[in-house]
Structure formats: structure tokens, C-alpha cells
Amino acid sequence: DTEVTQTPKHLVMGMTNKKSLKCEQHMGHRAMYWYKQKAKKPPELMFVYSYEKLSINESVPSRFSPECPNSSLLNLHLHALQPEDSALYLCASSQVSMGHSYEQYFGPGTRLTVT
């Protein structure tokens, strides 16, 4: 099974709402990632979790709050977002060893619209 699942597929939220994105993998990977992708641009890394600990935060605003409750799950909690945060949010996972990442597997993404 090389599948990464993400829910929901689409999300529309107001600027005062609180919502969460969920990502799950059952490949035994110990590294999980959140990316943000705007239209016609490559994905931009937001966060990396390695062995359930946050290892990289690419200076992401605090209105985005990641959480890794166990080795299979990754959440992204959203609060007080801005319209410019509307994008495709992608989750990925990989093996990890010696600080280098192996092949990354991506989920289908959550299309987020902030109104």
C-alpha cells in the first residue's frame, strides 16, 4: 500500500473559522510533510515531522498549527486564515534516515478556499 489519504478533499471556511486538515499513511514512514501549492506554482514546504517530532518549520504563520499524534497521522489546524491562504494543501510521507529523505509519496490534496 503506497497510498497517502487526505480529508477533506475540499474545504471552504470563513476567516473566523477553525478547521483541521487530516492526512494518514500506513506505509510505516516516519517522516511526514505539509506543503502549500498555489496555482501554476510548485509546492512549497511548510512543515516536516520526523519520528513524530517537528523538525522543520519553514517560517509558517502561527495561524497554521501542525500536529502529529502518531506515526500514521498528521493534522494541520487552521485558525483565522486570510483569503491569500487559499491553495491546495498537500501531505506527503517518506522513510527517513540520517537526515536525508527518501522517495516521497503525496496525497491527493485538500483544496482550501478562505472567504
Added chain:
Amino acid sequence: KQEVTQIPAALSVPEGENLVLNCSFTDSAIYNLQWFRQDPGKGLTSLLLIQSSQREQTSGRLNASLDKSSGRSTLYIAASQPGDSATYLCAFTTDKLIFGTGTRLQVFP
């Protein structure tokens, strides 16, 4: 700052043609290089992974090569089909993926 450039940015070809997509990077100290395909509004599908000790990988009609000394990787698509239409992204890894700018490919019947 590491930069990854893909040429061409867009490509439109009739089906059956053999294609070459190029990826250039500025730092040869990469670990792996991965090629992805992305359909509009969808996630990324991994096509090929070339480890730094390798020079090429093949999967079906796809062949990817890696030349670290020149800072280049090439994705070769043989006998292109309309179903190959997508955006192709290269990305190299250190402790994280650094993505290229992408090539938007359209293959028409």
C-alpha cells in the same frame, strides 16, 4: 540558495513524439532526484527516483538520467500519448525536497 530550473516551461506536441524534459540545479551536492507528474488540481504522483549514486532509472516509457557534475537531469518520454498530458516536476532532496519550476505538457491526438 539552491535553484532548480525546468526547460521548457510548456510544451505542446502531437501524440507519438519522443520528448525530452530538462531539469537543471545549481548545487551538485544532492542526495536524490525525483520526477513527479501532477494533473490539474490533483496531488503529485512519483514517477522515478534516482539516487545520487545512480545515473538513470527506467519505468515503462519513461527514462530519467542524472548528471551531477553538470547539474542536470533529463526525463525522456517515449511515444507520447494524450494521457501523458500533465505538469512534470523535478525535485531534489537534501533534508527536504526542492522543486523545479515545472513543465506543462500537452499531447494532442
